[in-house]
Amino acid sequence: MTPAVVDDDPPSGSPARSRRRMVAGLMGGALVGKLLGFARELTMAQVLGASLVADGFRGALTAILLPLAFLQNESVPAIMIPGQRDAQLRGDAPERLAALTVALTLLAVVLMLAVQAAGAWWVDAVVGGFVAEGRAMTLDFVRIMALGMPASVALNCLAAGEIALGRARLTNLRAGLLNVCIMIGLVLLALTGRIDLLAWAFTIAFNGLAAWGVWALWREGHLSLAGARPALVMEAGLDFLGRLRPLLALPFAEQINIWVERLMASRIGTGTVASMDYARTLTDSALLLVSQPVGLGVLSSRPPADQRARIEALAAPVLALALPASAFLVVFAPDVVRLVFFRGAFTEQGVVLTSQTLRGIAVGLWASTLGWILLRTLNSTGRNARAAFVLVTAYAANVAVNLATSGLQQTTDAGPLLLGLGEAVRSLVLLGGAVLALECRGRLAVLVLIGCGPAAVMLGAGWLIQGEMAGLVPRLAAGAAACLATIALAAAVLMPATCRAVLAHIRDTAVNRWRRR
Known part of the structure; x- marks a missing residue:
């Protein structure tokens, strides 16, 4: 399929209108996501409160997201969106998006395996202030939720590629679907008493939406499997890391900040x-x-x-x-x-x-x-x-x-x-x-x-x-x-x-x- 190319000389006034539409779409999606997130937190407060299970789930989220910080923090759209915008002018945006998505997803797979291998040590490092029962519960959550790490990174790449096209579909769906799935997990937890269902809800949400995002962008011609060739994947990955180098201190600073905060909070009390x-x-x-x-x-x-x-x-x-x-x-x-x-x-x-x-x-x-x-x-x-x-x-x-x-x-x-x-x-x-x-x-x-x-x-x-x-x-x-x-x-x-x-x-x-x- 022919990739979409953005016209660099649109009629007068249309770029501003397009930006306003996209910002309005992002704000609308953020509003829906926020409302669903609010409903999720209300449900969690109702079912779990400020309890050890709630602490364990939050600690597990931190444990799996910390290693991914440099692959999906705020520096990623700062690099990807301008790069995809330039690729649209060259006509190779679908190939570039596919190559970069594959490259970063493979890195996420490596990190997922590392988290699984060092699970107990990693949980102790992140929430060492928890009691033994809390650390064991957090580790059980991590084992399941880590299976969503590659999909989370892939979804972040695809969402940035869509924003470069002036669309916000995946960005808006991401938070909304995750919140809905977590609420379903909370309801199932309340009905069955199985706390692992909360972790599975998280993992299924990311993997399902990432798979749909790949299919949707490929069907529309914005993602080309030709970009998945090893040479292009290697080139895109190295190019991204090169552009990330000036910003590399950022994800590490973010990781350290989150880690210190969670560690301090775990020591204060349940x-x-x-x-x-x-x-x-x-x-x-x-x-x-x-x-x-x-x-x-x-x-x-x-x-x-x-x-x-x-x-x-x-x-x-x-x-x-x-x-x-x-x-x-x-x-x-x-x-x-x-x-x-x-x-x-x-x-x-x-x-x-x-x-x-x-x-x-x-x-x-x-x-x-x-x-x-x-x-x-x-x-x-x-x-x-x-x-x-x-x-x-x-x-x-x-x-x-x-x-x-x-x-x-x-x-x-x-x-x-x-x-x-x-x-x-x-x-x-x-x-x-x-x-x-x-x-x-x-x-x-x-x-x-x-x-x-x-x-x-x-x-x-x-x-x-x-x-x-x-x-x-x-x-x-x-x-x-x-x-x-x-x-x-x-x-x-x-x-x-x-x-x-x-x-x-x-x-x-x-x-x-x-x-x-």
Whole structure:
């Protein structure tokens, strides 16, 4: 079949429309995936709570994903998408995608075999703070879930290849299908008592979707089996590793950060590892719904003539939304956790652990939301090494905070809070490094300072509401109203021209409808 070739000179305005459609598709898919992920976490909280089984499953996820970090972390789309975009212009994109997918999948097979061979040692290294029963349970999970490692890498490659085509089908399906399968596994676990079904659900989801992705892209002509020749596979693999070399510190920094965090959490007590993921269920909304789709849209487009204008246009609305929302979570974290998770097997101890983690992460949530978008802006201009340095520095800061506070984590009741604050430090360093790497750093700093005003108003209003109002739902309703009001205030001071245009449009629409009557 003839491979699709992207026209480099489309009609005026169509590239922007295409990017907007793709970003909208990514955001829509992220929203569906987030809703399903939220349902998954609710189901897990109901069935498992902050228990040893929940900790074991999360620990197993870490154990199998850590070795794959350099094959499917954020640097992979940063390399693959521009490369596939260029291959489309040359006309060999299907062959290149197939060759690279095979090369990285073979590497994943080697890593899978290594994890299986060193399973017990590897589990002890990742979650050594677990009790013996917890480590044995984690190892059982790892034996099964490792069978999905090659499919996970292949799926990541295919999804990046689709984004280069301006489509987001596999990206959107990946999270959704995984969440559905995990929920099915949880239901089967509750019905049968077999905890291994949870691990099999994970493995089946990745292998099934990867097989379908290969078939679908091959049928459409975007994946050619001609690219699976050994010579092309070797060439594509070496080319990818060569491009990855400037970014190689990134996956290792990410691995070390995740490992240190999981190890520290496993030493605090049962339920801490699970509570961190429950908290991230709430905070990851910003990444999945805003940072990731907008960042991928920026990455898939060619740099505009006026880079400063685009950066400011992206930063202002993100800050207007994220700063007050972060302040809301800092104040109302215990109430949010209680409302969302406190039922079934999720006990009061789970509320305490999860709300501490959520409060710590929320301190820097606004910074990570904007920081990831700015990092993609650096990638889109070819400054991959600079972007990698910023991210590595951020991970190093997180590791340093976690190690420096390790004693306090185990001797005080604030262990999860300290781990959450470690992530907040990472977010702040990420944003600071990205801002310093851009030419419009002064303007971005001014926008952040302006946006801190409405966030401070939200903090003050939130503490007042907490002290004066009784009842969980009324307190959260009042806090949400204050959050919306401060978001509107932030939009007014950060985007005055846009707000005036929106108000004028609303006014004109209302006047026209009244006249037609």
